[in-house]
Amino acid sequence: MTPSTAGERSHRSLAQLLALLKVQAKLNLREPYALGPGVGIPVILLVVFGFISKQVPGNVGNSGLTVIDLYVPTLMVISVIAIAISLPATLVRDRETGWLRRISTTPVHPSRLLGAQLIVDLVLAAVAVVIIIVGGTVIFGAHLQVSIPFFILSSVLAIAEIFSLGLVVVALVRTQIQGQLVGGVLFFALLFLSGLWVQPAQISGPLQTVMWYSPSGAAVRALLYSVFNTRPPVTTLLTLAGYTLVFAFVAIRYFRWE
Amino acid sequence: MRPLWDTPSAVTEPGLPKRRGSFAARGQTALPSVLQSAGNPSTGSPSADSSLGERSAVTIKNLVKRYGGVLAADDVSFSIQEGEIFGIIGPNGAGKTTTVECISGLRVPDSGSISVFGLSPQRDRYRIREFVGVQLQESALPPRLRVGEALELFASFYAHPLDPQEVLQTLSIKNIELTAFKNLSGGEKQRVSIALALVGNPKIAILDELTTGLDPEARRATWALIERMRERGVTVILVTHFMDEAETLCDRVALINRGRLITLDTPEAIAAEAGVNRVRFVPSQPVDDETLYAVQGVQVIERKDRYVTVTGTGDLAASLINALATMGVQVSELEARGGNLDDAFIRLTRETTSTERERVQA
Numbered sequence: 083m084t085p086s087t088a089g090e091r092s093h094r095s096l097a098q099l100l101a102l103l104k105v106q107a108k109l110n111l112r113e114p115y116a117l118g119p120g121v122g123i124p125v126i127l128l129v130v131f132g133f134i135s136k137q138v139p140g141n142v143g144n145s146g147l148t149v150i151d152l153y154v155p156t157l158m159v160i161s162v163i164a165i166a167i168s169l170p171a172t173l174v175r176d177r178e179t180g181w182l183r184r185i186s187t188t189p190v191h192p193s194r195l196l197g198a199q200l201i202v203d204l205v206l207a208a209v210a211v212v213i214i215i216v217g218g219t220v221i222f223g224a225h226l227q228v229s230i231p232f233f234i235l236s237s238v239l240a241i242a243e244i245f246s247l248g249l250v251v252v253a254l255v256r257t258q259i260q261g262q263l264v265g266g267v268l269f270f271a272l273l274f275l276s277g278l279w280v281q282p283a284q285i286s287g288p289l290q291t292v293m294w295y296s297p298s299g300a301a302v303r304a305l306l307y308s309v310f311n312t313r314p315p316v317t318t319l320l321t322l323a324g325y326t327l328v329f330a331f332v333a334i335r336y337f338r339w340e
Numbered sequence: 341m342r343p344l345w346d347t348p349s350a351v352t353e354p355g356l357p358k359r360r361g362s363f364a365a366r367g368q369t370a371l372p373s374v375l376q377s378a379g380n381p382s383t384g385s386p387s388a389d390s391s392l393g394e395r396s397a398v399t400i401k402n403l404v405k406r407y408g409g410v411l412a413a414d415d416v417s418f419s420i421q422e423g424e425i426f427g428i429i430g431p432n433g434a435g436k437t438t439t440v441e442c443i444s445g446l447r448v449p450d451s452g453s454i455s456v457f458g459l460s461p462q463r464d465r466y467r468i469r470e471f472v473g474v475q476l477q478e479s480a481l482p483p484r485l486r487v488g489e490a491l492e493l494f495a496s497f498y499a500h501p502l503d504p505q506e507v508l509q510t511l512s513i514k515n516i517e518l519t520a521f522k523n524l525s526g527g528e529k530q531r532v533s534i535a536l537a538l539v540g541n542p543k544i545a546i547l548d549e550l551t552t553g554l555d556p557e558a559r560r561a562t563w564a565l566i567e568r569m570r571e572r573g574v575t576v577i578l579v580t581h582f583m584d585e586a587e588t589l590c591d592r593v594a595l596i597n598r599g600r601l602i603t604l605d606t607p608e609a610i611a612a613e614a615g616v617n618r619v620r621f622v623p624s625q626p627v628d629d630e631t632l633y634a635v636q637g638v639q640v641i642e643r644k645d646r647y648v649t650v651t652g653t654g655d656l657a658a659s660l661i662n663a664l665a666t667m668g669v670q671v672s673e674l675e676a677r678g679g680n681l682d683d684a685f686i687r688l689t690r691e692t693t694s695t696e697r698e699r700v701q702a
Contacts (some may be wrong), residue, residue: 187472188469
């Protein structure tokens with residue numbers, strides 16, 4: 083028996099990934115850095131803005147949309163932001179304590195652990211998005227007409243962009259404390275730009291432009307068009323793709339496993 | 341209970357030597373060579389290790405590794421025979437960990453070559469990782485990961501792992517299988533770390549500071565475990581600063597100081613060759629250190645209660661009695677004995693740490 087036939091290697095590779103997925107999923111339930119904020123915050127905000135929407139019905143800022151309509155994309159992006167900002171919490175620690183280094187002495191490269199964590203985070207983001215869409219429409223009466231192809235395109239770009247930004251933080255900070263500081267500041271900046279306090283659709287002028295072309299604002303804009311059955315502006319999609327490339331490049335360039 | 345090391349395994353990596361099967365095979369081949377080396381004083385020089393006739397598991401040639409301006413490995417060459425327990429000893433910061441990290445492929449040497457069963461730790465890193473188990477000096481698990489889960493995870497990484505349940509039993513950590521890493525005691529963490537290094541069923545186990553932080557009982561248990569690995573034909577590379585550990589376990593020991601290989605031999609031969617003696621006595625009146633250091637051969641002075649213990653070379657007892665007698669000091673309760681590895685270690689590292697000229701002599 084030769085253990086290194088191609089078939090057996092890929093079989094083992096899959097088994098290794100599944101084992102890592104199982105462990106990362108369990109750890110994410112036990113220390114819900116991603117689960118808590120990633121699903122918890124958007125769900126709480128959904129309830130808040132759902133009730134505001136019922137109090138203040140109708141057309142916001144002449145956009146033709148209700149409060150809950152406008153906030154559905156923002157809440158989705160907030161979920162992705164919260165999950166991305168949780169990446170340093172576990173990965174920087176695992177690097178600082180030598181866990182990633184420990185893994186790298188085995189036949190498995192620690193990038194597989196990162197991959198497993200990203201898959202778990204992707205599942206969490208998908209769960210949050212489904213809760214927001216179903217909750218927003220069924221419970222709070224958002225008038226969504228989701229265009230499936232545009233929605234998939236926009237969400238993939240938004241998640242890739244914001245997760246890459248989270249990995250930039252993992253790559254650049256050295257300690258858990260630094261990770262918390264940088265992550266905290268970034269979290270609130272992204273939250274603001276995603277329209278949590280002021281919806282870009284409600285305002286005009288330079289601030290609106292800044293928001294529409296910011297990492298989280300562009301994601302909100304793409305999703306906003308997609309959930310109302312419209313093709314997102316090409317500039318928005320290019321903005322998202324551009325940020326994704328830059329963030330991914332920086333993250334890969336500066337990533338350290340130990 | 342079936343011992344862990346009975347688990348049958350036929351690892352046949354292409355291009356790799358087949359794992360030696362049993363205790364008997366090793367007992368017949370490796371032990372005599374060890375005895376041979378002990379009886380041959382000429383093996384004392386750092387490079388005289390290739391004459392053992394055993395197949396080498398690891399061969400290091402002219403290894404150099406720098407951190408900034410500091411030489412962590414300065415032209416280190418030696419080879420480790422298959423199936424032996426090889427100790428690497430030296431003071432803190434001597435370059436022990438650097439050397440083994442180059443073997444496991446965690447660090448890339450600046451120059452020199454390393455061969456692990458004919459493979460390069462850099463070029464063939466993934467193939468080497470399949471059969472080299474590593475216990476890192478400082479490495480934590482995620483705080484909420486449970487012991488059993490960590491072992492299952494690591495077992496899944498390897499082609500021919502041991503049964504995690506057996507590893508748990510052999511290391512007597514079955515009781516903490518469901519305990520999260522953050523709730524483990526220091527000794528338990530250490531045993532988990534060893535378990536993770538062994539669950540992949542390695543041909544070579546690199547154990548860095550194996551029993552640091554363990555209580556005496558746990559140390560003995562760990563030593564017994566290493567002995568069982570030896571019986572199974574696993575080559576063990578043991579980095580330690582405990583001389584008793586090296587003396588008890590190791591077939592051969594490499595002493596490294598300031599990145600240089602000082603000596604390489606059996607623990608007994610090193611102790612004998614260093615020619616260290618130890619004398620304990622009670623002086624009839626107080627004697628200061630200066631007076632004692634003036635006596636020929638005296639190197640280390642330790643005091644406890646009325647007792648003075650002097651370590652050094654030559655006919656220490658006679659020199660001391662004579663020197664003290666001229667000052668009118670009587671010596672009682674005199675006790676003299678030959679040195680052990682600990683004494684040799686202190687003497688050899690002192691010499692190498694002083695001047696370049698003395699280092700050449702050592």
